[in-house]
Structures are given as C-alpha cells and as structure tokens.
Amino acid sequence: MLRLTALSKTLPALAPGLPPRQLLCAIDLDLAPGEYVAIMGPSGCGKSTLLNLIAGLDRPSGGQIELAGRNLSTLDDDGLTRLRAAKMGFVFQAFHVLPHLNLRQNVALPLALNRIEAKDTRVNEMLDAVGLAARAGSRPRELSGGELQRVAIARALVHRPALVLADEPTGNLDPETAERVLALLRDSIRAHNAIGIVVTHSRAAAASADRVLRLGNDGRLHAA
Amino acid sequence: MNAMRAILARALLGHLAQQPGRALMSVLALALGVALGVAVSVVNRSALDEFGRGLRTVSGQADLEVRGARVGFDELLYPQLALRPEVEIASPLLEIEARVRGAAREGGADAIKLIGLDPLRAIALSPALIAPPAAPAGRGQETAATETSSLPDDDVLFLSPAAARRFAVAVGDEIELQSGASSARFRVGGLLPAVGAGQMLAVTDIATAQWRFERLGVLTRIDLRLREGVAAAPALNEIAAGLPPGVVVATPAQAESRAARLSRAYRVNLTMLALIALVTGAFLVFSAQALNVVRRRSELALLRAIGVTRGALVCWLLLEGALIGAIGSMLGVAGGYALAAVALQFIGGDLGAGYFQGARPPLAFDPWGTIGFVALGIAAALAGSALPAREAARSDPAVALKSGDVADSFARLGRLAPGLASLMAAALVVWLPPLGGLPVFGYAAIALLLVGSVLILPRLARLLFARLPPVPRVVWLSLAIEQLRGAPHLATIGAAGVLASVALAGAMAIMVGSFRQSVDVWLGQVLPADLYLRAARAGESAHFEPAEQAAILATPGVMRVDFLRHQSLLLDPALPQVALIARPIPADVPERALPLLARVTVPAGQVGVLASEAMQDLYGWRLGQRVRLPLAGREIEVVVAGIWRDYARQHGAVAIDLATYRGLTGDMRVNDAGLWLAPQSSTTQVAEALRARLPAEAI
Numbered sequence: 001m002l003r004l005t006a007l008s009k010t011l012p013a014l015a016p017g018l019p020p021r022q023l024l025c026a027i028d029l030d031l032a033p034g035e036y037v038a039i040m041g042p043s044g045c046g047k048s049t050l051l052n053l054i055a056g057l058d059r060p061s062g063g064q065i066e067l068a069g070r071n072l073s074t075l076d077d078d079g080l081t082r083l084r085a086a087k088m089g090f091v092f093q094a095f096h097v098l099p100h101l102n103l104r105q106n107v108a109l110p111l112a113l114n115r116i117e118a119k120d121t122r123v124n125e126m127l128d129a130v131g132l133a134a135r136a137g138s139r140p141r142e143l144s145g146g147e148l149q150r151v152a153i154a155r156a157l158v159h160r161p162a163l164v165l166a167d168e169p170t171g172n173l174d175p176e177t178a179e180r181v182l183a184l185l186r187d188s189i190r191a192h193n194a195i196g197i198v199v200t201h202s203r204a205a206a207a208s209a210d211r212v213l214r215l216g217n218d219g220r221l222h223a224a
Numbered sequence: 225m226n227a228m229r230a231i232l233a234r235a236l237l238g239h240l241a242q243q244p245g246r247a248l249m250s251v252l253a254l255a256l257g258v259a260l261g262v263a264v265s266v267v268n269r270s271a272l273d274e275f276g277r278g279l280r281t282v283s284g285q286a287d288l289e290v291r292g293a294r295v296g297f298d299e300l301l302y303p304q305l306a307l308r309p310e311v312e313i314a315s316p317l318l319e320i321e322a323r324v325r326g327a328a329r330e331g332g333a334d335a336i337k338l339i340g341l342d343p344l345r346a347i348a349l350s351p352a353l354i355a356p357p358a359a360p361a362g363r364g365q366e367t368a369a370t371e372t373s374s375l376p377d378d379d380v381l382f383l384s385p386a387a388a389r390r391f392a393v394a395v396g397d398e399i400e401l402q403s404g405a406s407s408a409r410f411r412v413g414g415l416l417p418a419v420g421a422g423q424m425l426a427v428t429d430i431a432t433a434q435w436r437f438e439r440l441g442v443l444t445r446i447d448l449r450l451r452e453g454v455a456a457a458p459a460l461n462e463i464a465a466g467l468p469p470g471v472v473v474a475t476p477a478q479a480e481s482r483a484a485r486l487s488r489a490y491r492v493n494l495t496m497l498a499l500i501a502l503v504t505g506a507f508l509v510f511s512a513q514a515l516n517v518v519r520r521r522s523e524l525a526l527l528r529a530i531g532v533t534r535g536a537l538v539c540w541l542l543l544e545g546a547l548i549g550a551i552g553s554m555l556g557v558a559g560g561y562a563l564a565a566v567a568l569q570f571i572g573g574d575l576g577a578g579y580f581q582g583a584r585p586p587l588a589f590d591p592w593g594t595i596g597f598v599a600l601g602i603a604a605a606l607a608g609s610a611l612p613a614r615e616a617a618r619s620d621p622a623v624a625l626k627s628g629d630v631a632d633s634f635a636r637l638g639r640l641a642p643g644l645a646s647l648m649a650a651a652l653v654v655w656l657p658p659l660g661g662l663p664v665f666g667y668a669a670i671a672l673l674l675v676g677s678v679l680i681l682p683r684l685a686r687l688l689f690a691r692l693p694p695v696p697r698v699v700w701l702s703l704a705i706e707q708l709r710g711a712p713h714l715a716t717i718g719a720a721g722v723l724a725s726v727a728l729a730g731a732m733a734i735m736v737g738s739f740r741q742s743v744d745v746w747l748g749q750v751l752p753a754d755l756y757l758r759a760a761r762a763g764e765s766a767h768f769e770p771a772e773q774a775a776i777l778a779t780p781g782v783m784r785v786d787f788l789r790h791q792s793l794l795l796d797p798a799l800p801q802v803a804l805i806a807r808p809i810p811a812d813v814p815e816r817a818l819p820l821l822a823r824v825t826v827p828a829g830q831v832g833v834l835a836s837e838a839m840q841d842l843y844g845w846r847l848g849q850r851v852r853l854p855l856a857g858r859e860i861e862v863v864v865a866g867i868w869r870d871y872a873r874q875h876g877a878v879a880i881d882l883a884t885y886r887g888l889t890g891d892m893r894v895n896d897a898g899l900w901l902a903p904q905s906s907t908t909q910v911a912e913a914l915r916a917r918l919p920a921e922a923i
C-alpha cells in the first residue's frame with residue numbers, strides 16, 4: 001500500500017524578489033498492491049522529483065508518504081536506505097550502471113544488498129527476460145545505451161520489490177524492445193503483487209499501465 | 225553476507241585494480257615516508273645493538289666503570305681503587321684509537337680500537353677480550369710465524385674476527401698500528417672469536433700499549449667488580465667522591481644511554497623528515513581520494529539509492545584508503561630495510577654523523593619501529609581519505625544521480641576559520657619550550673603551518689578566480705576559467721594536493737640546504753684560514769709536537785698560523801663528552817675568533833672561556849657564571865665570558881685562548897693548524913712543502 005497525502009514540494013525562488021516555486025502541490029494518491037500506473041506530463045513539471053520523494057531520496061515540503069504502513073518522514077537516512085534496499089526497485093532516467101561490475105554482477109547487486117540466496121538463477125532469469133543473457137559477462141562500457149537501460153530494468157526487478165519506480169525506462173529503446181520491456185515490467189509487478197509507477201512521455205508506454213495520471217505545470221496530479 | 229561483501233568490494237574498489245595509476249602517487253608518497261622512517265629506526269636499532277654488544281664485550285661483567293676523557297688519567301688511581309674494601313676486582317684498561325698503516329683511509333676504514341689490558345684481571349671482567357688458550361684454527365700458523373718473526377714476544381696483539389677480515393691478516397702475520405706520532409708493529413697472536421661481528425678491535429698487553437704509544441703511566445678506564453653484597457649505588461657515590469677531576473664512575477647502563485644520546489638529535493631530525501614525507505602522503509591521499517569521490521559521484525550515489533547506508537559507504541571508502549596505506553607501507557618497509565642495508569654498508573651506524581667510527585653493524589630487525597611506521601603509513605592514508613569519505617556520504621544521491629553538477633562538493637573546505645586557527649596555533653606553539661630536549665613543538669608548528677596553508681588555499685583560490693578577467697577571444701581559456709569559478713573547491717583540491725607535495729618537497733630541500741649553508745657560513749667564520757693542517761686523523765691522540773709546530777711556522781709561503789688544540793672533557797657521566805678547543809682568542813675582541821651571540825668582560829685575574837649554545841642547554845651555563853673545568857688533572861675555575869653559535873658539536877664545546885690554556889696546563893701540543901699564506905704563494909706549493917717537512921703519517 002502506497003499512500004500520498006497532501007504532498008507538496010516547494011523550490012527556492014529562481015531569483016531574489018520572485019516567489020518560491022510550487023513544484024508539487026497537494027498531491028493525493030492511493031495505490032494498492034498489484035496496481036500499475038503511468039505518470040505523464042511536460043518536461044520539467046516535477047515527475048522525477050515526485051519519484052525521488054516517494055523513494056525517500058528527497059524530502060517533501062509538506063504532506064505525508066506512507067509505504068507498507070510506515071511513514072517515510074519518521075525514518076532517518078539509514079532507515080530510508082534500508083527501506084529502499086528491501087522494498088523498492090528504481091529505474092533512473094539516466095540509467096546508472098556500475099562500470100567496474102559486469103552485467104551479471106550489476107543485476108545481482110540488489111540481491112546481495114538484501115542477502116538473498118540462490119542469486120544466480122534469478123539473475124539469469126532477469127537477464128534472459130531483458131534479452132541480455134548472452135552478454136552476462138560483459139562490462140558496461142561494451143554495451144549500447146539501450147542495452148544498459150535494460151540492465152537497469154533487470155536490476156530494479158531482480159529482488160522482487162514491493163514498489164517499482166521507473167523514470168523513462170524506454171526512452172532509449174526501439175518500439176519493439178520497448179514493448180517487450182514494458183510487458184516484463186507489468187508482468188513482474190503483477191506476478192509479485194507489487195505497486196508500479198512508470199514515468200513516461202510515450203503514449204504506447206502509458207497504454208501498458210492500468211491507469212494514466214497527468215502531472216500538470218500547476219503541480220497537481222489529475223486522471224488523464 | 226560474503227557475497228554482498230564481494231560484490232561491494234568489486235563495485236567500490238574495482239577501480240583501484242583497473243586504474244592503479246591513479247593511486248600510484250599516493251602509494252609512492254606513503255612508501256617514501258614509511259621507508260625513511262623504517263630505515264632510520266632500523267639503522268639506529270642496529271647501531272645501538274652493536275654498540276651495546278661492543279660495550280658488553282669490553283666491560284662484560286663489570287659492575288662499574290671508571291673513565292676519564294680520551295687523553296686518560298694517571299694510573300696511580302688503579303691501586304687506590306683496587307685496594308678499596310668494596311672492590312673485588314679492578315681491571316685497568318688503556319683504549320687507544322689507532323689506525324692500521326697501509327689500509328684504505330677513506331671513511332674511517334682504517335680505524336681500529338686498540339685495548340691494552342691486564343689479562344689476569346680482564347679475564348674475569350671482559351672474558352671476550354682474552355683469546356681462548358688454544359685457538360685450533362691458528363695454532364699451526366702461529367708456531368710457524370713465531371719462528372720467522374723478528375718481533376719480541378711482547379709485541380703480540382689479538383684481533384677481532386671483523387678486523388682480521390677487514391685488514392686481511394691471519395694469525396702469525398704482522399700488522400702496524402699508528403696513533404698520533406707513534407706507530408708500532410705487532411704480530412697477530414690470535415683471534416678473539418667472542419667479539420661481536422662488527423667490532424674493529426685489537427687487544428694487547430697494557431704495558432705494551434703504554435710503552436709503544438708513549439702513554440706510560442696513563443689509563444683511560446678501570447672496570448670494577450664489587451664484592452658480593454655491596455650495593456652498586458652507594459659504592460658508586462663513594463668512589464665518585466674520591467676521583468680526581470675529569471674522571472667519572474658510571475654503571476655500564478649509563479654508558480649505553482650515553483651512546484644512545486650521542487646520535488639522538490641526528491636521528492630525531494631524520495625521523496621528522498620521514499614524518500613530513502608521511503604528511504605529504506596524507507595530503508596526496510586526500511587530494512587523490514577527493515577527486516576520486518567526485519569522479520565517481522554518480523556511482524556512489526547509485527549505491528546509496530539502491531540501499532548502501534552512509535556508514536557503510538564511509539567504511540568502504542576508508543577501507544580503500546587503508547588499502548592504499550597498507551600497500552604503500554609494505555613497499556615502504558621493503559624499501560626501508562633496503563635503504564638501511566645500504567646506509568649501514570656505506571655510511572655506518574650513525575648515518576654519517578661520525579659517532580660510531582669504524583663499526584659496520586649487521587642489520588637488526590626492529591619490530592616495533594617497523595610496526596610503528598606501518599601503522600603511521602596506514603593512519604596517514606586513513607586521515608587523508610576521511611574527509612572525502614564523509615563528503616561522499618553526505619552528498620545528496622538524488623542530485624548526484626541527475627547530472628554532473630559538482631560545484632557544491634567540499635564546500636566546507638572554503639571556510640576560513642579552521643585554516644586561520646591552524647596558522648594561529650602554529651604561531652603560538654612555536655614558542656613552547658623543547659620537550660625532553662627535543663624541539664617537538666617546533667615540528668608541530670611546521671605541521672600546523674602546512675595544514676593551515678592548505679586549508680585557506682580554497683578561499684584564496686576563489687578570490688583569485690573571481691578576479692580573473694574574462695578572456696573573450698580564447699575559447700578554451702575562458703571555458704577553463706569559468707569551470708574554475710564554478711567549482712573552486714574541486715579545483716583547489718587538485719591544486720592543493722600538488723601544491724602541498726611540491727611545498728613539502730621544497731621545504732625539505734630548504735631545510736637541508738639552509739642547514740648546510742649555515743654550517744658553511746659558520747665554518748667560514750670559525751675557520752677563515754687558507755689551508756688547514758690536521759694531525760693524522762685517528763682520534764684526539766693525534767697531535768703536532770712543538771718541533772713540528774716550529775717546522776710548520778718555518779715553511780716558506782706561510783704567513784701566519786693559528787694552532788688549535790682539541791680535547792674532550794667529561795663533565796657529566798650521563799652526557800657525551802664536551803669538546804675543549806684551545807685556539808688564539810683576542811681577549812678584547814673575541815668575536816673575531818668565534819661567532820659570538822653575547823659576551824661579558826672578564827674581571828681582571830680571571831680566566832674567561834667561550835661556551836657554545838649547547839652548554840647553556842645541557843649544563844645550564846649562563847653568561848658570566850663561574851664554572852669549574854677539569855684541565856690537566858685539576859679543577860680550574862673559569863668564567864663564561866661569551867656564548868657562541870656552534871653547529872658542529874651538539875654535545876657542547878668550550879673555547880679557551882691557546883696561550884691561556886698552555887699557561888694553565890703546560891700542554892704544548894696541538895692537533896690542527898690554520899695557515900694564512902703569503903700573497904704570492906699557492907696552496908698546492910705550500911701543501912707540498914709541508915708534506916716534505918713533516919713526517920708522512922702526521923698529516
């Protein structure tokens with residue numbers, strides 16, 4: 001269960017004399033396990049910021065975030081970090097794959113952090129699912145941008161998190177691969193009864209979600 | 225659990241294996257510091273071991289040793305001491321610093337210590353100095369040699385194995401020793417296998433030594449064994465009370481601590497150099513790690529975002545520093561022992577300071593010194609990586625994941641207060657007095673000064689960058705300047721690392737250089753003559769007799785001669801000997817003779833002496849104070865008429881006018897002569913003429 005209540009984020013004014021910028025404004029959202037939503041909106045409207053707030057990587061200016069019955073504002077940095085490790089999978093807009101680990105090791109990272117045994121089978125399954133099984137031993141620098149994005153998606157799903165946050169997961173993929181990856185995302189969320197939030201500019205991607213929400217320049221979240 | 229460690233180790237430390245060059249400078253700087261430190265401590269350990277071994281060889285079983293300055297004392301003291309009720313055995317000794325004629329002269333390689341002893345007494349107190357009755361290795365040769373030798377049976381000496389090897393002589397061979405103007409041939413009667421490996425020793429009968437080297441009636445020390453049940457401390461006090469001036473009694477342990485003090489200042493300076501190298505290492509680790517965490521910002525942020533806590537990240541980054549430190553330290557230990565071996569081979573146990581002449585000690589393992597410097601090396605690396613690690617853990621992962629924005633990294637380094645505080649502390653600490661005779665706070669002030677300078681560097685850099693004019697036409701330059709303006713902290717970290725190491729290297733060079741220069745200036749002032757003549761260099765028993773002095777004066781081309789008489793005085797049994805220098809000193813303008821710091825006029829009818837600064841520190845002498853000096857067997861009261869600066873003799877020196885000295889002691893001999901040449905004569909000509917006039921071995 002993920003619940004956002006009256007969530008807001010204010011940014012400092014761009015120049016002295018101007019009023020502070022209200023990026024996110026009174027956002028209420030309830031998502032039940034198994035639910036998978038897409039968020040769309042113009043560039044710079046605060047979609048990534050919203051995901052960061054939910055992940056506990058950023059602190060809200062007002063309002064509450066509850067995940068699995070725990071209020072994020074009551075947790076300290078270590079508590080948030082552990083919560084992220086155990087419950088969340090994050091695909092970042094700039095996908096961030098560690099350069100000194102090969103693909104298998106990159107994907108295995110969340111399993112290691114959660115001390116989950118039987119890693120190899122799961123890692124192989126995930127790499128297979130994103131179509132990179134043959135490249136498991138390769139270094140990130142030997143891969144294309146789209147391939148790296150798939151590694152990031154495999155890494156976000158491998159530990160079967162209760163909350164999957166994906167920021168533009170298909171931005172670098174051709175339509176066919178994008179469709180396959182989005183299907184993987186959706187199936188994985190359903191299979192493990194997780195909550196999924198995907199931020200995207202692509203209508204096709206949005207169409208794979210159960211419902212689509214729109215974040216406007218006014219900082220409010222509407223049903224599309 | 226282990227799987228997690230393994231994968232995190234790869235993720236966080238993998239770059240070390242893949243780009244080892246980046247950590248290389250840090251590793252090398254730390255290795256240098258550790259190597260220097262280990263080398264100094266190992267050489268010192270080796271030298272002290274060897275010195276202790278030598279001491280135990282010579283006065284192995286003695287409870288007390290009575291010794292005078294190197295010129296010795298009257299042997300009548302021996303029966304007095306031997307007859308004392310608390311003394312069981314007294315063993316008289318005459319130690320002569322000699323050299324082997326015909327042996328290589330450079331680096332003291334021809335020096336040997338000749339010990340004259342009474343075998344019947346010495347066998348109880350110094351058994352190692354008595355040859356075993358039937359040394360099987362040498363017996364056949366010995367009989368053969370006795371038949372062919374032309375020397376009387378008395379002129380036999382026994383050599384330490386090291387000396388026999390160095391001078392390539394076997395049992396039965398002949399060897400010629402020289403000390404001062406006298407020399408004598410001896411037959412090698414045997415070896416002394418119990419004498420330690422590095423010792424250059426020769427032993428002969430005391431009467432032979434006195435006779436052959438014109439030291440009749442003279443001893444340099446008497447070893448005492450006390451009767452059973454006699455406590456050493458009160459006996460020491462009672463014996464001390466009855467000793468003539470200039471002769472002291474001490475326990476062998478006191479003598480050993482004196483040896484340790486001899487080279488202490490030298491050693492401390494070298495150790496400080498090692499520590500400075502370690503501080504440089506810490507700075508280099510800091511700048512390398514700081515750039516490292518900035519470069520790997522998004523990697524570290526990703527790890528934070530997917531579940532590595534701040535604490536864990538700090539631990540891993542510190543581990544990285546410790547690893548660099550450990551590698552540097554290991555290299556340093558290997559390098560240090562290699563350096564120590566080379567130093568012992570070529571320079572000797574006192575690192576060139578000239579204290580333990582002749583001995584080539586074997587390399588000793590110094591576990592505590594080694595462990596200590598390894599720990600210091602790792603600590604320096606940890607200190608250097610602590611701040612970058614904290615900075616990395618504090619930075620906001622969401623921001624770091626977004627872009628290459630690095631401007632706010634290390635923003636706290638821009639604060640002025642810590643740097644200024646450090647500089648101010650340096651200004652205060654520099655006034656604190658030495659600790660245990662060592663300028664500990666002086667070194668601390670240097671360290672604070674360095675740290676403070678590096679800390680205010682970012683602020684200075686920001687001021688500088690802000691004032692840089694725009695360079696509109698040169699695109700790359702204006703881009704570079706904008707970059708610097710945008711991230712002053714980062715730019716200065718890179719600059720600070722380079723600057724710190726360059727500055728430290730410079731400081732070390734300046735330190736060594738200015739010391740050398742001071743010594744040069746000082747030597748120029750103290751020894752302004754054109755040409756120096758020194759009696760054959762084997763201790764202070766070398767000298768020119770009055771006839772030789774006359775010959776020097778009469779040499780064509782010589783305009784004026786300043787004769788110098790060197791001697792050493794033992795003023796305190798726990799401290800090294802003090803140099804007594806008798807040379808012409810004009811009573812009204814003594815500053816012509818020596819670099820005086822202060823002086824007072826000597827009251828009429830009193831004898832004035834000039835004391836070096838070290839005498840103030842070590843013996844508490846003050847300007848105008850009356851002190852007693854043991855001269856020619858008497859206590860003579862003198863007035864401290866001036867204090868002079870002396871870079872050469874850190875254990876103290878006292879200068880006295882040569883004529884006054886001769887009047888007081890009747891000692892007409894001199895060791896050195898400073899010659900002023902007539903304007904038209906050349907140095908080489910005069911040197912040739914002098915060689916022709918003086919006995920060849922005398923100069």
Ligand SMILES: Nc1ncnc2c1ncn2[C@@H]1O[C@H](COP(=O)(O)OP(=O)(O)OP(=O)(O)O)[C@@H](O)[C@H]1O
Pocket residue numbers: 011012023042043044045046047048049050093623
């Ligand atoms: N640390 C920050 N300080 C100031 N402003 C910020 C900061 N982070 C983001 N912003 C501003 O907040 C706004 C929203 O940023 P965000 O990254 O959430 O946009 P987005 O909706 O994800 O856009 P895009 O679709 O282009 O990724 C932007 O206008 C950005 O300039």
Ligand SMILES: [Mg+2]
Pocket residue numbers: 047048049093167
């Ligand atoms: Mg975004």
